[in-house]
Amino acid sequence: MNHSWKKLSTRSAALVLGAAILLPGLTAHAATAYTAKENDTFWKLSKQMGVPLQQLMNANPKVDPLNIYAGLKLVIPNNLSKAAMDSVPIAEPVVSAQSITTSSGQSLPFSKVINITASAYSASSEENGKWGAVDYFGNPLKLGTIAVDSDVIPLGTKVFITGYDFAGLPTGGLVATATDKGGAIKGNRIDIFVPGSRNFVSDFGFQSVKVYILN
Template identity: 45%
Template structure:
């Protein structure tokens, strides 16, 4: 025999005895044929009796084993004086927590805002300050770069006029100038330039790293009686060990004593286009 059916049979027999023995004492309203979804709690609500009385009236029935067709004893309501309070207590236990009043909710919300808002504002202020600082540094760097000027200005597309003829130039250099002559003490290889050509008016010695050899130039800004007033055309065709960097040495067809009067002068050298 199936264990489940055997258990059902035992419970049914026991119930029969209980119903018979307690019928008069308990003033039972009667019996009830259970359904699959029934529980002692549901039945207590349905018949107005406490769960304890239902369990006392059905001592052989397990709370978790109420099945369809099971006969249960339902005690009289006048014996269940504790039903009302018991039911109320259970309902209170299951009842949801009381809702807070709108005023209380508003106060709580305001407190949260008061706590969070300063922190958010402070974080935003730090971020803004950081961005402002970065912007300031960047702008300062750009400004300093803009102020810095190149060593050589390049007025592109301009020209100079010499004896009525216009010469376009690409660069203008500010250099220190001196003068030299054809004296043997000043020229170890004789009165000739670097290429072996005779020294003449318009020959200058340069640093080839600054002014390439063979470059045509226009020199102005000097003051010396042995050179054309206002400026002169020249060619970078000579070099010298003392001529380095922004320096030139201008040949003058004079004696050493006359050339020495030139001294050192700051002049402008226009680099002419070929």
């Protein structure tokens, strides 16, 4: 990258202390402050605000996508023209009675159900390569980690998985978060992290499961 700079005249370089500076491509209304609410996720906010998921995450580089809590201050990027903004319909609250009850009695509201082909992976170096036993965000792999195609299930989405039959996973279903990706995970596919040896985990094979996208 070329970091050379042209010399500026003293007059043009002088700035008044406290003056506002607009960078190229930005306007005074390029971003909006937002206070997170309980159960907010980047995926949910991207849909609600009409902002691409990756753009929203880029605007909040210091925010852990898995730790968005009520009261957290977020930046919502906004580079739409006024005419474009006026054409965007105001999101109306969606009231849904859909919920699934776990074997422990917990009621989990959900917005969507997807039929998925699931496989499983372990923490072995053969399966995780040079990156080691961490997910896409660099967090250690743990029960509840799943790898997804982010075009189908966006990263950061919380889900409830049912329909599998495997001794290494909780009976009745698993609450998980999409925090990992894999080259072979395309379309309606997920890869579920399971603690244990590679040989043990490989017995999972391929199974048809239901994935509930939680609110």
